[in-house]
Structures are given as C-alpha cells and as structure tokens.
Amino acid sequence: METTGGIIRCGGAAYVLLGLLLLTTLTRISALSVTVNDVECIYEYVLYEGDTVSGNFVVVDHDIFWSSDHPGIDFTATSPAGNIVHTLKGTSGDKFEFKAPKSGMYKFCFHNPYSTPETVSFYIHVGHIPTEHDLAKDEHLDPINVKLAELKEALESVTAEQKYLKARDTRHRHTNESTRRRVIFYTVAEYLLLALVNPERRTMLAVFNKSVAKSPVELQQSPQNGAVSALKDGFLATHFSSTHSGSFVINLASSGFFAYSSSRQNPLLPRLFAVADDMFCLFEGHIENIAALKQQYGLNKTANEVSIVIEAYRTLRDRGPYPAEQVVRGIAGRFAFVLFDATSQSTFIASDVDGSVPFLWGTDAEGHLVVSTDTEIVKQGCGKSSSPFPKGILS
C-alpha cells in the first residue's frame, strides 16, 4: 500500500522527475497481500477532497479444492464520514475508482462469506492532480507542474493495470494447479479404493438355460472337463450363496437365475440390480456419459446405470434403430451387465470394450450358459470350459 498524494513542488529539470517516477514505480511493484478469513480492512489516508482513489484486487489463493462454487469476495470502501462510497459483491477480483468526497481516512474492507481463508492481492492508489484552486493558493505551483502531475497519474494507471493483470495471472496459475492437484488426488484415491476392494469385487453371476441363451461353441463340454450341472437342484446358486456374504438370488424359473452379492461393493463400480416390465438386469461398474444417455433414452434424473441399460435394450428390441454393438459402444465407462427379457426369453450381455470389469463365461455339464465376474464360481460350474467374456460383444 502506498500513497502518492503529494503535489509536485519542484520545478526542476524533467529528467529528475522522470527518474523519480521510475524509482517510485520500481519500489511499488508488489501489491499488498491480505488473507481474508471473515472481514479484513485496510486504511488509506486521502489528503485532498476530490482526489481520485483507484485500485484493484484479485483473489489469488482461490482455494476451491473441494468446492467449485465459492460465492466470491465482497468489497466495500467507506468514507471518513462512514458512508459507503464503493461496493463490489461476490467477485474474484475487480478494479474500482471513485472521487473522494472529502479528505480523511478511508476504509477498504473485504468480506469472505466462506469459511476457507482467501488471499487477496490488493492495490490502491490515491491520485492528486492540482487544480486552479491550488494554483492560486501556491505560488510555487505552475501549469507545467500540473501537466507533470497528470503525466504521473497516467503512468500510475498503467502500473496499476499491470499489477492487476499480474495478479490475475497468478490467480489463474493457482486455479490451474489446484485443478491438476484435484485430478491427481482423485486418480490416486480411485486406485487405492480399487486395490482395497478388489478381492471382494467378483461377485455377480447369471446362469441361463440353454433353451434361452446359446453357449459359445468353443466352450461346449467334453466329459472330462469336470463341469457340473449348474441348474440342477440349484447347485450353483447354493454354492454362490454359501461363499458370498449378503448375496441375493433371483430365480427365473426354468430359464435360469441371477445371483449377486451386495456386500463390500467397490464404491466406484457398484453392482446394481433392477427389474422393469419383466426385464431383469444386473449391472456392475459405472457409466461416464450417464447424463447424455439419460437424455438419449428420455429418462429422468432419478435414472441410474441399470435403468439406462434396460432402456437401451428396450429401444433395441422395440425399434432396433441401430446394431446392438453400437448401443454398447455408446455407453462409455467400465462395466459389465447381464439382462434377461422374460417376455421374449432372450438375453443381452455385454462388457465395455476395454474389458475393465473381469467377466467370464462358460458352459456347464448340460450346456447351460454361465456368466460371472467370479473366476472361482465359473470354475465350479464349468470346469475348464470357461474363458473371458468377449469384450464389448453381446451374447
């Protein structure tokens, strides 16, 4: 903070003044920096009534690490009489200028409505240009000094502008770094979570009667493969329930069954199950373009991943506007899902094109199709006749 309210009295050579100007410009390069917790005020004395008070401030350390909608900083300038002469609301920085209604101590306050402290870079300048009134009063003052004072003021406003831009630049750099930090943080957190919950993740299973879904030809059984009958006496469903805590089995009568465990879910790849109009769907993973898909399929805000898959299938079945593979490719993210349509007795099974969710399929001893995210379960039912589910392709 600095004041340059003095009148230039020396009528000396212009270069002396120029040198002085340069010196003052150099010494005033850094603006004042204040950390605003709640309210912070700065005082500045204005020597003459009618002086131009100008300045700017920029919230440099806009600490929006967790929240992106900071309401901004409020700014007020109060005159010695207590009147508010200038006010700015909810801003990340701005310039201001006003004519001082009277001389005296002016108060400049920043109000931060948010609980996180913010650093504000603040710059103020009180400019005084001598008037004819001053000229009459002071015999040392001549018109050339007035011109020089005007020149000084012009130079001052250039300096102020530079400071403002510099502060804004710093602010952008901070925001950029904060965004990058945030991205890195979330990526690291995601990997940690994945590492933590990975062992418990493979817990979704569907078995379909061969009359409903065709098993892959290359996985057809030969007697020595060690497979069992997955559907007989509910063998695989029972095995699944006994090895997975908090599991659910959805019986599809003679068509097969769905089973999934809802305990210890990966929060980033949740398992979801839904039934709508006799369509049963088990979904694991997450969809990135969820908002766009909701719009595409005319779903409201409450729709989740599994309802999107059901709607995508319904569109495919009823209107078939494009190939099924295109529908799956249109879903961005990491996922695997199994859908059974009881009305048409057909299945719709897919995983994302990258195969991010471990997903296997196999054939049991009787030729029924087994799909699961659990290697051990598929081995139990199909022996050696299992393989990773073909990425992104439907059954």
Ligand SMILES: *[C@@H]1O[C@H](CO)[C@@H](O)[C@H](O)[C@H]1NC(C)=O
């Ligand atoms: C923000 O960072 C990106 C890359 O990390 C860079 O390309 C961009 O120029 C930066 N923006 C600013 C204002 O520094």
Ligand SMILES: *[C@@H]1O[C@H](CO)[C@@H](O)[C@H](O)[C@H]1NC(C)=O
């Ligand atoms: C498979 O479906 C056929 C035809 O619907 C049925 O006769 C058979 O009992 C089913 N098998 C099982 C194990 O439910």
Ligand SMILES: *[C@@H]1O[C@H](CO)[C@@H](O)[C@H](O)[C@H]1NC(C)=O
């Ligand atoms: C959203 O749609 C579902 C069915 O698709 C309906 O049950 C639900 O009431 C709808 N919610 C709103 C807020 O419209």
